[in-house]
Amino acid sequence: MSNQSFLSLYSLFLGEASFELVSALKLVIQSSMESYEHGETQFQQLQSICASVCEKMTDSKIAHRAQKIESERERTERWGIYRDKRLERERDVLHGEWNSLNRSSLSNGTLPAAGSSSGSGPGVSLDSSINLDQGDPALFEEYWRKAGERFNVAIGGGELMSYFSNLNSMCWFLLPELDVSVRRLHRLIGNAATEGRHVVVGTGSTQLLQAVLYALSSGDSPDQEPLSVVCAAPYYSCYPEVTGILRSGLYKWEGDARSFDKDGPYIELVTSPNNPDGSIRGPVVNRGDGKVVYDLAYYWPQYTAITHQADHDIMLFTFSKSTGHAGSRIGWAILKDREVARKMIKFMEVTSIGVSKEAQFRASKILGAICDGYESLSPEVLPESFFEYSKRLMIKRWGKLEEAVKLGGGIFSLPKFSREYCLFSTEFTETRPAFAWLKCKEELKDAEGLLRAHKVLARGGSKFGVDPTFVRVSMLSREDVFDAFLERLSAIKGGIMSNGSHA
């Protein structure tokens, strides 16, 4: 038997049989060969048998591979995801026709974020509108698409069915594993104290905000005056709407905290870093009869330096802004006071009988796997952990934006941020907010209109309680959308220079 035939046979076996099996077979064949060493004819016969075996092996191996591929395909089908197809369709749907964006306005009159998904969507054409009105965190999608199976979840048809998640906890709808992951993540990042605190989950921090307002305003007296709710301008544009939508008798939006002068108890909302302008904030009213609610949605290392472990009575966080998983609608509150927690839980119970368990489960998995990555001694699957990756992206975008604004020759300006030492990344860093808070020259008056004339949709200052020379632009869009935005921002200068109509 020629060495070559034997090696071919051997290597074919290796493909589908264990090492032990191959060794055993080798033994049988070698013994046969030894007995035949004196007879040339028999040896040739065996050689030809081996050659025919080799041929059959090859067929067998191809069949085996085909079977493997087929069974893999079946498995994928069984799991029912057709992931690629679905992703493609999701992209198609999300991007749609860029031009159709102007038609399909949302019910509140604003337009959806065109750049709401990363990846290879249709390009940004010259005459299409760019929507940077919402803060859809498409920027982070690529990371998660490549981040591997550690971040995947699988849920069986019979799992997570009950209303209840934990009968031993006051927050009976909070999945115990989400409670654990949230506390782990805050310990890892060092951005909020959780020990001895109550964690309450909500359908996004939006529902939690309503739950807080309810918890702080629902007293025993049915005739009480509505409690004043204030926030220093520029404030998050959704606060007035959330507070006012049902014309509640419990609480009432009273606008800018800086001009608030009513007597009696009040609630002050403090967003830090602030949406829209990225500033680091504290309360401004500072009276004994006020309650302060800290919205810390953006207090994460990719947006700002973690300068201290926040330890306020009421703190709100959200999955959307921490990792970019906006579609899950998961937020959490960290609370010192048991009675506030109890009332918030009651609000969630009455208005939505808890919070989606699928979303909670996925959030717990993703936040937990982030912690695993940082805490494990073995090297990461990805070259970068999420917070380093996203911080690098934010720094890059802000560099580009600052460059474009500078080249604009003073048409727009940006807020200044100081450098602070970040306890998490152990280096000095500037705030790199999720939104650019652009201010146009006073004489240009309408920053939103100015951008809109160049087919960039963004949210004007008046929605944030300040003058319309300000405009908020999302920094979290898809890469090509962001680049197109920079191009148009640069073109504004040209436009004004050439026809002088805005000057």
Added chain:
Amino acid sequence: MSNQSFLSLYSLFLGEASFELVSALKLVIQSSMESYEHGETQFQQLQSICASVCEKMTDSKIAHRAQKIESERERTERWGIYRDKRLERERDVLHGEWNSLNRSSLSNGTLPAAGSSSGSGPGVSLDSSINLDQGDPALFEEYWRKAGERFNVAIGGGELMSYFSNLNSMCWFLLPELDVSVRRLHRLIGNAATEGRHVVVGTGSTQLLQAVLYALSSGDSPDQEPLSVVCAAPYYSCYPEVTGILRSGLYKWEGDARSFDKDGPYIELVTSPNNPDGSIRGPVVNRGDGKVVYDLAYYWPQYTAITHQADHDIMLFTFSKSTGHAGSRIGWAILKDREVARKMIKFMEVTSIGVSKEAQFRASKILGAICDGYESLSPEVLPESFFEYSKRLMIKRWGKLEEAVKLGGGIFSLPKFSREYCLFSTEFTETRPAFAWLKCKEELKDAEGLLRAHKVLARGGSKFGVDPTFVRVSMLSREDVFDAFLERLSAIKGGIMSNGSHA
């Protein structure tokens, strides 16, 4: 070589090699055997080699199996679910110590559903409380646990991340696949018209109810009187709480529709089949200036005959009651009027920026796979489809309950239901509601207290706007919990007869 050795070798190979491989090997060995047929010594040598190969094969096979088990374990770990472990813990947490139920009361003072999960939880001990206050649909869990992989979902770390689901739809947060599945299911069951209607998804039908109230009451005038919201008693106990929690200036709970006599516009809620009493209902106020909202949570074949395709202006349905997936918090509205849909969408946008995509995705998958099962020509994986299975269970439970009530000698009575022809199952059937609406003898006065004295927690009539001789008991608990309930129900008669204290 003995036949036995050869067969052992052959069968061992079969375990890990393909048929083609085994055939080829057989050929090699047989050829060797033929050449050796004249020499007894050599034959014995080969036989001993084969025996040793067999031994090695066995070791190899064990090693191979161990490797398979290990790789399966690793796969499970990668998917991060540790399904069995998690289920066990979920059960442990849910069932907890039965005795601890009395301690861990929910924030609203009611107790959680002890029987909220099926399967092998701790048994119902003699002195433990049975909670049948909520309608947690544990009854259906076993079906879904056994229903196979068609109903599983897998979600990658980078999927479903955007706020947006469909920019081409007014309901921008509704996953297109859920829209499709909902319409398919209604077509299959024939319980609601969907053609040309708007489908709006919500965080359970609870959020949708609030969205409806908002949509019907939010006018242009800030000084309008709150719109009256009514429902015929006995009404769903959550309606007053949901309507009243924020003391909205837009709408106001006005109680029993039958005694409603205020002038002006109003909203009437019609639950059919009704929660708590299972009756088939229509509106009772019937004035031109009223809007009717149909809560059809229980209009599914397991609970009642599908007598017609409902075709009202506003209809609400929920995943919780249709399939038992209460933890997902998915409900949907079917709406004729575009403006109502638009305002409801706005409500969802302002109060929760849409609805969890994970939950929507899972609901779309499960509802879709139910339709696939009914529509495919190939036999079902399970012997029964979900609606047949769950109907059979409901009939069985109601049979047992009616028997127990009859044996109780008139202490309790149940509502009577007429037999109707079900267009879906094409047979005559009675309503078998998700709740038993028990009435105790007038002189016993407090039905809830009577059950509580026998450690059965249920919801008394006063919460439903009627007298306390009524009590609502969940029919959807775990099997052992339901059986224990029947035992205690029977014991009530004995208790009263022996000490006469209630008579």
